[in-house]
Amino acid sequence: MTATFPVPAWLVGCGNMAGAMVDGWRAGGADFTGVTVVRPSGTPVEGIRTITDYPDERPRFVMLGFKPQKLAEVAPGLAPHVGPETVLVSMLAGVTAATLRELFPNAGAIVRIMPNLPVAQVQGVTAIYSADDGFDEITALIASLGMIAVCRREEELGVIGAVASAGMAYVARFIEALGKGGKALGLRPEQAEQIAIQTLVGTGAYAAETAASMTEIALRVASPKGTTEQGLAVLDAPDGLQQLVDRTLAAAVRRGKELAEEAARRN
Ligand SMILES: NC(=O)c1ccc[n+]([C@@H]2O[C@H](COP(=O)([O-])OP(=O)(O)OC[C@H]3O[C@@H](n4cnc5c(N)ncnc54)[C@H](OP(=O)(O)O)[C@@H]3O)[C@@H](O)[C@H]2O)c1
Missing domain, CATH: 3.40.50.720 (NAD(P)-binding Rossmann-like Domain)
Structure with missing residues (x-):
């Protein structure tokens, strides 16, 4: 368009x-x-x-x-x-x-x-x-x-800002961590991050083309009792990824509100 x-x-x-x-x-x-x-x-x-x-x-x-x-x-x-x-x-x-x-x-x-x-x-x-x-x-x-x-509602702007605008930095950190994890397991540093980045790009392209949900994509990768399932169990633990992401977004939204109050006082 x-x-x-x-x-x-x-x-x-x-x-x-x-x-x-x-x-x-x-x-x-x-x-x-x-x-x-x-x-x-x-x-x-x-x-x-x-x-x-x-x-x-x-x-x-x-x-x-x-x-x-x-x-x-x-x-x-x-x-x-x-x-x-x-x-x-x-x-x-x-x-x-x-x-x-x-x-x-x-x-x-x-x-x-x-x-x-x-x-x-x-x-x-x-x-x-x-x-x-x-x-x-x-x-x-x-x-x-x-x-x-x-x-x-106007408040949704701050939440979308945390998920999508700041979210780009959070996704970047996850990809970096994936690369660092690969490096710790013996991959060459430059190769490890490139593999992690291409995994993000590929997952995005796959999701866009197939319209599969993220739950479905994880299911398609994880065969019962296989390697992916073992890793997902760590991410899905009660103190795992979701809790970390919830705290991350809450911190960003909280800071957004503080900045909004400062802006209101300034103007
Ligand atoms: N960065 C993000 O990811 C992101 C996401 C969502 C929203 N935002 C919003 O986008 C806005 C800009 O952020 P940014 O990261 O793009 O900042 P930035 O790179 O620092 O750019 C600021 C721009 O403002 C101009 N400027 C400074 N004083 C001005 C004045 N008196 N009159 C007119 N223009 C003036 C600067 O002009 P010169 O170049 O000529 O100095 C520059 O072009 C912020 O309000 C931010 O909240 C940013």
């Missing part, structure tokens, strides 16, 4: 995350005519007009791609450019729609998103939440980057 921007479109801040989204849109053949990146460094973004101050136009789409701590500094200068014709999209973790509405009172729809880095490969998971109407074009734009998860 080729992305179409409501133009004029401004990408305010374009670092790791917004840059990954741009990479995904570019990979999907997006037309960047009418799209402008505004960033203080002016560092060029391939194929997109990149400038350091807001152009003289009324944007129909504004995406906030800077750190949440910058919001108080950015909002006063940006807000006068944002009117009822503007859909304001924020990826700022922990900054609520209510806070954004206070800072951008004239915006049309205000939409919060929580993407993850594989949007660059058009394999992303992006959570999306809005209390407003009138942003179908944005939903399509985000959906062109992979999977879109529509949130009914």
Whole structure:
């Protein structure tokens, strides 16, 4: 699906995350005519007009791609450019729609998103939440980057952030551990991690193509009384993987709430 921007479109801040989204849109053949990146460094973004101050136009789409701590500094200068014709999209973790509405009172729809880095490969998971109407074009734009998860409640953004955005780091740790385990059992270090990574890639491809559940995939690998079953018994123990993952996600969600409270106090 080729992305179409409501133009004029401004990408305010374009670092790791917004840059990954741009990479995904570019990979999907997006037309960047009418799209402008505004960033203080002016560092060029391939194929997109990149400038350091807001152009003289009324944007129909504004995406906030800077750190949440910058919001108080950015909002006063940006807000006068944002009117009822503007859909304001924020990826700022922990900054609520209510806070954004206070800072951008004239915006049309205000939409919060929580993407993850594989949007660059058009394999992303992006959570999306809005209390407003009138942003179908944005939903399509985000959906062109992979999977879109529509949130009914704003709090779900933080949970999806923990599972999918931070989750990428957790999966990376598991794969690293798998590789280290292989190394401890005698594999060459560089070979061990590559084998673990390819196992992840292969499992993902297998799951996507067969649509088998994870339970079913484990069953297909584990023959009764075989080697896989012995390993699964360790992972499935009461103090095993699920408990570890539950504690990991709980810690991330808890920190997200703390950051949200800090952001509310700051703005
Ligand atoms: N990284 C992730 O996995 C992830 C996942 C979900 C959500 N997010 C959210 O994405 C946002 C950006 O994170 P990031 O990791 O991409 O940060 P980052 O790489 O540090 O990029 C920050 C961007 O903000 C720009 N910026 C700084 N001050 C600005 C200002 N006054 N006006 C306009 N732009 C300004 C920077 O411009 P210059 O380059 O010109 O300095 C840079 O392009 C955060 O709010 C975060 O919560 C990140």
